[in-house]
Amino acid sequence: MIGGILSLELLSSALRMSVPLTFASLGGVFSERGGVVNIALEGIMLVGAFGAVVGTYFTNNPWVGLLTAMLFGFLIALIHAVVSITFRINQIISGTALNIMATGLTTFLSRLIFKAAGSSPHIEGMVQWRFPGTNWQISPLIVIMFAVIIISQIVIFKTRYGLRLRACGENPYAADSLGIDVIRMRYSGVLISGILGGLGGAFLSLEHARVFVEGMTTGRGFIALAGMIFGRWTPLGSFSACFLFGLAEALRMRLEGFGIPTQFIQMIPYIVTMCVLIGVVGRAVAPAYDGIPFEK
Amino acid sequence: TAKVKVGIVYDVGGRGDKSFNDAAYRGLQEAIKRLGIEGKDVEPGEGGANREELLRLLAEQGYDLVIGVGFLFTDALTKVAKEFPNTKFAIVDGVIEGLPNVRSLVFQEHEGSFLVGAIAGLMTKTNKVGFVGGMDMALIHKFEVGYRAGVKYVNPKAEVLVNYIGVTGEAFKDPVKGKELAMSQFKQGADIVYHASGASGEGVIEAAKEMKKFAIGVDSNQNWIAPGYVLTSMLKKVDVAIYKTIEDLVKGKFTGGIKVYGLKEDGVGVAYDKYNAKLIPDSVRKKVAQLRLDIIAGKIVVPSTK
Amino acid sequence: MIRRILINILAPFLAVLLAFSVGAIVMYILGENPFYVYKILLVNSITNINGWGYVLFNATPLIFSGLAVALAFKGGLFNIGVEGQLYIGAFACAWFGITFDVHPIIGIPMGLLFAMVFGGLWGVIAGYLKARFGAHEVIITIMLNFIAIALTNYLVNNPFKEPGQINPIPQTKELFSGSVIPRVYPLFNKLGIDLSSSVPLNYTFFIAIIFCIIVWYFLERTRWGYEIKAVGLNPKASRYGGINPSHIVILVMFLSGALGGLAGVNDVMGYRYRFLDGFSRGTGFTGIAVALLGKNSPIGIVFASILFGILDRGALAMDVFTNTPRELIRVIQAIIIIFVAIGNEFIFRLLQRLERESE
Amino acid sequence: MVEYILETRGITKHFPGVLANDNVEIKIRQGEIHSIIGENGAGKTTLMNIIYGLIRPDRGEIFYKGKKVEISNPSVAIRLGIGMVHQHFMLVPPFTVWENIVLGKEITRRGVLDKASICSELRRLMDSYGLSVPLEEKVEDLSVGIRQKVELIKLLYRGAELLILDEPTALLVPQEIEELFEILENLKKQGKTIIFISHKLKEVLRISDRITVMRRGKVVGEVEGRTADEETLARLMIGKTLESPQLEAYERGEEVLRLEGVRLLPRLKNINLTLYKGEILGLAGIEGNGQKELLEIITGLLTPESGKVFYKNREVQHLDPRSLREIGIGFIPEDRQTTGLILDFTVAENIILGRHYKEPYSIRGKLNLPVIKKTAVDIVKEYDIRTSTVDKYVRFLSGGNQQKVILGRELYSEPELLIASQPTRGLDVGATEMIHNLLLSARKKGMAILLYSSDLDEIMTLSDRIAVIYNGEIVGILSPKEIDEATLGLYMTGARKD
């Protein structure tokens, strides 16, 4: 039985559960590295999930759905950017309001478009990619995720853009004094987080469920933020944290039916996260100006 | 004379869940069309915190019949019904006793679940079938228990895998976990999975489609969602119950008390339609029809609690 | 001084006005008649007594959760775990109420105390882990939310499930009458105010107001409040000033959790008289917005909670009386929050500047 | 006309309630070192920020190399060849040195930072100016002296012709200042123009070709560096002459503080030190030699690995800051803004910090506001703190007044021992004089004072004895009357030892 639990299947299930979290988490990394806390990721994922279904529904092409998801995420992030960067409103208020707006908006549009509020029609997902010469199949989005993780890691730590972005999160006044347009950099970080959060949402609706259900993110945006902090604001770290969370989730699904009350099994992912946080990771240090509006 | 006014308040999840709330909506629309009544359907806010307020608002506005869809209304409806003795109320899935102006519409989901369980038990090739529940609580346990009894009745060797999605109301709108749980059951060897998880069931059906196995739908007829992969659906005819209630009101025959909708009353059942015409062999259909009669006749008593 | 008070009242007032204007424009674009919609919203909330009753009832738990978030903010911590503390507190006071059959003189304070102590203990887990291991309180409190909900779900499903209950949602049995916080309508009726007996507004609201005063007093007039604010503003200077930031972190999370626990009281002791599984859904999170809109001041929190109470009540009325889709109401709610925040900030800055220039 | 590299005309800038620059006209010649001096708040930094494009003036024109220019943001300034080292460093602490230097003008290959080219370019640059910094280290791990150099290289890397240095020496020790001046002379030789801002008149006189004096936002004078002297400058700046503080005769009282074999690796090896009633013991040392740790041990923030600290013959090395205050020790921390004050507390609230919990300020946990207010008003009066009310946030006080709040707080309770770290850093001559007088009168009343300062002048004039710390040990106890600054420097660099 235990052997059955610790199988390859477990790992692939863990991976699937971690994909939406990872995308959103990476989004969080871009946003917060630039100094903007993005608690709106929950809402961004939700509109992403919705966008993916809308796009696919009308064109029957999941790739268009994917683009729509990114666009929708982008738009919500744009509002967040305008409100919190340009108007310098507390970033958490803005995020909380956008989360409320996202639930309302998706349901409203869902009713308008699908004539049903609660859930959409089922859609076709992406054609799975096959590993050459084997029977193994993998979702293109998972491939994209790995690419995005690696690219993000490089972009943030090895490129001109990443250096400037991080400078805006660590000391925007220094960046400003060197002629870097802090406002623009911060916008870019938030907008990228919108696109990535949208992708995470797209995975939920396009690859996982193949349907949009009202409020289907069920708190994953917050878990993704936890993953980002846990991963110390780095892409690779965030992925590891999200994967760990996915693993704990996958494990808990397979532990049911052993006589332990469900509720305690349900707690496993959260307890594991806490223990790892205490035992291994210790003090995580946020970018110094994370969450602080930049005022010239 | 003024039109009869009927207000419906939904459960969390609201209209468009392709299952429970949608069925209620159909019942109301049917009544609007055929009985010429005036209808209004509303939904409580996030988490359904203000159910009671909504019921009261409708009663205050002179609605003749106010229907709460879902067990969540039990408390609130009891209170409001006491305040408005001249207004008629109905509750779906909840039991409110001792109030003459309240009709409780309850369904024998375990009976219907028994029948789909029997289908699963007869058709499984792996002798393993699965059940995915939404929120871990008594009402959903009814589905699980009836299903398990049905499976075991026809196939004592079969194993039933059981998972619940969560412990909050969110569990009814998380198709992602629904799918993941169904997939893990399929991977563990199950070939048929029955769900009682509201909108999360969308994921269960999706899993069946992706892995080319079978799902069994619930509440409304869900066979069309993924033709060829939904073996059948356990019907819970909320629309019928609501239509009947409105009809009784219009005809002046409304009474309080509990109305049970079981197999006998045709309140629950198994969905056969063009989508599963080729999926279920006649022998199975015959056997299931016999079981149905046995239950109606009281020869089989289906358990409803764990 | 008078100027400062004026700023604090004028700014949010103008902000709400601005927000409603923007909401009106959105409605107009979507083909609704904003005047009619607002009329409905106001008629059913603040222009009649019963409406007010609901508004204040809705506001009650938000005041507590807003205070919980604000107190933590003052100490430099972000308590995103009020939702979990609320469940634990609610369960604790329910447990007291179903276990001890005592006189209300004892029952009500003890119920409150149980909610506070257990909510506080739940909060202090995060405080301790932060002080001891430096674990980020945001992650810990998010995780504790999930755990608290699962834990209370287990308790109410198993050892504390009401035997033979008819309500299919698990709940505990009813509290003994000694722990019930009564409704306010009898008093109001005696005072000649015509509040319907169906309005669930109960004395918890006044308890919430009293707690606003207590929290204000605690923060502004006691040495502990002083130390909390000092650490929140500058932990390094506080250490020099002989304050141990680790102790303060633990204290703050206990107190914040205690207030969070109280946010569960309105439902359990004042409304349903039992613990109902999953009854809250989001009060703790709304508390974040409440605290921030109220600029972390107790009086601001009262006003912000009432604003949210009005929006909730108004949403219902709009659903029943207008054709505005209910989802749109949420969108408008969000717009109002954003614009109240923007307006608040702008007018605040503007007036502050005027004040400084005139000095 | 091209003689002037930079000229401003009629620069005016208002801040809410302050006229920071009032019709400012300055002229900077090509290739000179031009100092700008003035009291705290005179408007020096504001003017420089305007020239560098960080602030837009309300009015006024800037001419650069004879042409009128619109400097709307720092990029424009950088393009023109203007560079600025800010009063508060503009560095990104968790970044490495090279990352800090190239930020904003990166060398990349297809968007990716080309570290190899960057480092070789930077090495070339460092060689040609005789400057050297560790490129791979994180800035947060570096001393201020090196950070200063990083800032300079940042400018040179951007090809600055006109270098603005806003109080570059405020945080440096004498050796570092010497080194900086050499670098500046060298830059001047290579044709660069330098604007230099400082409060230390000796330095200004030593390095400047010309000096502009500002007061209350206006230019009040311009003098040639060769012909000026301290007295004239001071008179121009504050309208009166300065008297240098007089140390009265000193009688050694009883012992107050004694350190025995205090050790906390890696910085502190073995510290033995005694301090007596009624004396000021100056502590001199180059940053990083253990003085910070030493002071933190005495103030209770750190606990030594071994060794003992005695306060009036009582062992105290295990006590926390609160208990140490209780038994009569006062602290003036080195950095007033981050450790000394809570900027968003009012003057009154800051004044009780450290004693807020006990009577008369708190009675059974309740703050006693009338007493707090009265105490604050008394202290504001006694120490001449310039603030409209004691309810003003300390953030809105000028630096000198902020420092006086700390002094007032610590001296008011009449501690027997005062630990003062860098009490006049960044303050103008007027404010510095005032603080010196306060310390001296406290000494006269019998207080024992341990004074750490990176300003050797200050140490030499105020101390009865000077203890030099080098590499975690006290290498000499000297009498200021018997030595000169150069000798002191020898001790500080480890070249001499008793």
Ligand SMILES: Nc1ncnc2c1ncn2[C@@H]1O[C@H](COP(=O)(O)OP(=O)(O)OP(=O)(O)O)[C@@H](O)[C@H]1O
């Ligand atoms: N950032 C600011 N915002 C608003 N007001 C400020 C700000 N900074 C300073 N002030 C106000 O401007 C006034 C003048 O400050 P300034 O720095 O010129 O003081 P000062 O007279 O030079 O004092 P000192 O020489 O003792 O430092 C102060 O009283 C202070 O209240």
Ligand SMILES: Nc1ncnc2c1ncn2[C@@H]1O[C@H](COP(=O)(O)OP(=O)(O)OP(=O)(O)O)[C@@H](O)[C@H]1O
């Ligand atoms: N951003 C600002 N907002 C408001 N007031 C300001 C601001 N910056 C500077 N001031 C005020 O403008 C005046 C001039 O300040 P500035 O920093 O230019 O003085 P300074 O001569 O550089 O003083 P110091 O020697 O202390 O560095 C001061 O009164 C200061 O308080």
Ligand SMILES: [Mg+2]
């Ligand atoms: Mg100043």
Ligand SMILES: [Mg+2]
């Ligand atoms: Mg300056």
